[in-house]
Amino acid sequence: MADEPQEYIKVTYTKPRPYRWAAGEYLSRLYQECRDNKKLMTVRCQHCKQHVWPPAKVCGRCKKLSGNDWVEVSDKGTVVQFTYTNFPMFDPHAGRYITEEYPFATIDIDDSEIYWVARLEEKDKSKLKTGMRVQAVWREEDRGGGLDHDILYFRTIEE
Amino acid sequence: MARRVAIVGVGQTYHKSHRPDVSQMELVNEAVRPALADAQLRMKDIDAVYVGNMETFEGIYLPDHSMVDFSGAYMKPGFKIASGGTTGASILEEAFHAVSAGIFDKVLVAAFEKQDSGDSTGAITAATTPAWGKGQARGAIHEFAKQALSYIKHSGATEEHAAMVRVKADKGACRNPYSHLKLGLKSVDEILSSEPLEYPLRLFDFCPQSCGACAIIIATEEEVRKITNKPVWIADTICVHQEIFRAGAFCDFTDKERYSQEIAAERIYKRNGITNPYKEIDMAEVYEPSDWEEMLIYELFGLCPRNEGWKLVEKGITEIEGEWPVNPSGGVLSSNPIGATPTVRIAECVLQIRGEAGEHQCTKDIKTAFATALGGPNWTSMILLKRSL
């Protein structure tokens, strides 16, 4: 076909694209409680009576309206799976590569049907075990940035 | 009454990690031309063009708009479809519906991905619900790490089983001129000693990021008679969506939920009178982003009982020379141009059924095959193909 150009040009586009994300009624209530009272709150579905997590207007299990039975959720749980990353990944919300320093775990939250995937404080991989007990650690100042911002990570506890 | 539809032409690019010499539009054109040549048709013979890719992976919204001239869609009808990982199969499904219903006679579908243009992990993270995904730059690999952990727990499979799947995939890829990664793996130790990515996945356990495109042309029975004497008939297609499981996108940690793959397989087998898929279907090209997922896929599509997928691997049943080949082309583990990947799976089944797969042709005669697609969170598409209806 056409003969080769002297170099191949790549056009770059790096402008950030702004948007506004409305969390909605149920998530806003959770975020408020996190910010003002350091409490985790969600609804218990009026039909299937299970926790809806994250709190949402429609229960993911029974596909019906969740209702308004707001209850507090425990901030303690048991690790059922954990994993950790060994390479930097691109975070589009930061606009650059970040090496995730904390391990992630699927945590079975006490007294609920909730599985929460969250960071663990423990960076020493040899200390990670399934079945270990953990508890959420809150950010002390400047809460109000959503759940992932207000809860820093889960700390191993002796129990 | 629905008309019967067959695939009359396939074309794909040589998948690579970087293609600085072509723009996205030109990449699609590189797959469209061989598909037309394979069907011995001209662009003016085509009635409609459907295009697909994973939107925003390359940062382009409405990718089909800028490639109208290159995909051959100028002054023709058709849609862009962006359904995530299942895109490549969705375009074929929609085209199949339209041709079967009598709206068009000959349709071209083309899917592509140009992963050197963006950052797919970044884009996948951006696709997550802002409430949840933000602050967790995890991408698809995190979900497949969880799937691997769950699979180890429920089935007792070991890392060696997963590595054996990877060696099988590479064998096929080295015989397939189009595939991206041709590593020449000789033993499972090479996989077990490769760089760790996200526990328990290692570098070779997971699919690459490829630039590639694939195009398929389908036609009604009447047109098929004029075009080719080796049609591959689309017996059925199905698509099943799923919501994210409680603790992961692709696995149910509690082992209580049903998977979209099981539902899709159940329905399609019932509709087509298949009671024993192992005996009545000859092979499959499945969408397996990780080698652990491939073992789960054997189980979910009914090739073996639950939690025994690893046994098929041990016995070599799914090798190219095996009793029930899976992914003789090297699969997604060897080439993953994401939007085009399901289309490539379908095109590879077509080559196998026609007996035109060259060095990676299965030893067994392939009369019936299925191709699957996987999207997050665990959406499934399945296409059933036959040499004769």
Next chain:
Amino acid sequence: MSERNVEILKDSDRFVFPWHLSIPNTYPAGVVGSKFLIELRDNKKIKGIKCPTCNQVYVPPSSICKYCFGELSEMVEVSDKGTLLTYAIAYEPNSVQPVEGSPVIYGIVQMDGADNGFVHMLGEVEPEQLEVGMRVKAVFKPKKDRVASILDIKYFKPIKGKVSQKG
């Protein structure tokens, strides 16, 4: 943890987060695209591509002819002067516009020798002076600022000449 852009909403009870998505994208221009951009950067020349079957010249060049689906490779030089086919004035600034400031005047310009127009900006002209069919000429950036981008042409400015009726 909070290296990313997080808005702290102190007083609201309905959370609406003003976030942004920053994914860097790079687009290979391809063979003919690269040649076009290199000519802008190195020689201040505008090149198009010719389809011999349909006798059309496309600027910027495309490797496929939309009418006959033919593969094209014959690059030709076109003039740096052309005709303004139409224009639009953006008074409201937005975050993804190609240059700073407002208003920005966009126009579709057809170079002499080409059979189609392309989008660019107009400069050294007041909105009231704009007229469909007016003659314009490309103004290039100084060499140190040219980077093989369509923006190596800074804008098109009006020149004397008969206002064309075609448009």
